Amino acid sequence: MDAMPVICLLGVTGAGKTAASLALAEALPGSVVNLDSRQVYREFPVITAQPSPEEQAVAPHYLYGFLPCTERISAGVFAERAHEACAEVRASGRYPLLVGGAGLYLRAFLEGLAPIPPVDEAVRESLEQALDRSGLAPLRKRLEEADPEYAAAIHPNDTQRTLRALEVYDSTGKPLSWWHAQPTPTPQVRPLKLFLEVEQKALHRRLDERISQMLEAGAVDEARKAMDSCPDPDAPGWSGIGCAELHAYLSGGCPLPEARALWLRNTKAYAKRQMTWFRKESDMTAVPAQDVNRIVALASRFLETV
Incomplete structure (x- = not known):
């Protein structure tokens, strides 16, 4: 069986992956498959920056907002779902665009994960x-x-x-x-890994602006509604950045300005950890996040070879 071509649009949180994925989806054409461990949660489309309904109408989107806040999903299970989605995309005549910043999920998708024995x-x-x-x-x-x-x-x-x-x-x-790190059977995919670069000062400014936009778009109400059905702060969905801080605010643990400041600080720290992870990835092509023409050109050239 020939390896399935998959274009991976990778980058830190807030780098502009959604905008790039929509431009690429229109150009190829492609369909977007989520590669973000927090955007799977149904209750938090705003707080986790899931593509909006208008954005998802541009091209088919998979694995966004399908999991309730009370459930968890492993990297291995997510990788299986992502492979199924990519196969469905190819069967439809489009190209799969794997979009996100979850390094472990990327590794599981591309390399598989060792079967861990059952836990006691x-x-x-x-x-x-x-x-x-x-x-x-x-x-x-x-x-x-x-x-x-x-x-x-x-x-x-x-x-x-x-x-x-x-x-x-x-x-x-x-x-x-x-x-x-244990060797596993390699899934039959051929990836093009594009890392969307953004200058650090610009990224920090964008992260600050994005949190303001999320709050204006109803992030607090979204969290309050989620608390009505799942108040447990240890539930899997609440562990995401933004979710945890707003839970603390709504629980009376801190005022909103303090929660917002912590949200921003944790987001910056997460972006730093993502950068450290992706720097270790092999066969990565870096491209400015705003250079849509180059992203499309690289993807088109890659697909000509498969």
């Missing part, structure tokens, strides 16, 4: 009890000692991924980063 339920329950008893901080410290590579790749307040990494470590004796 007693270990999971013990970790959840430790979380209820002492909070996330001690567990985060344990993860930094047991698996510093994975700890550096996730947000310090990501309860879901911290617990997952520790339960794998405690159940198998191997850190999650070790399992991810």
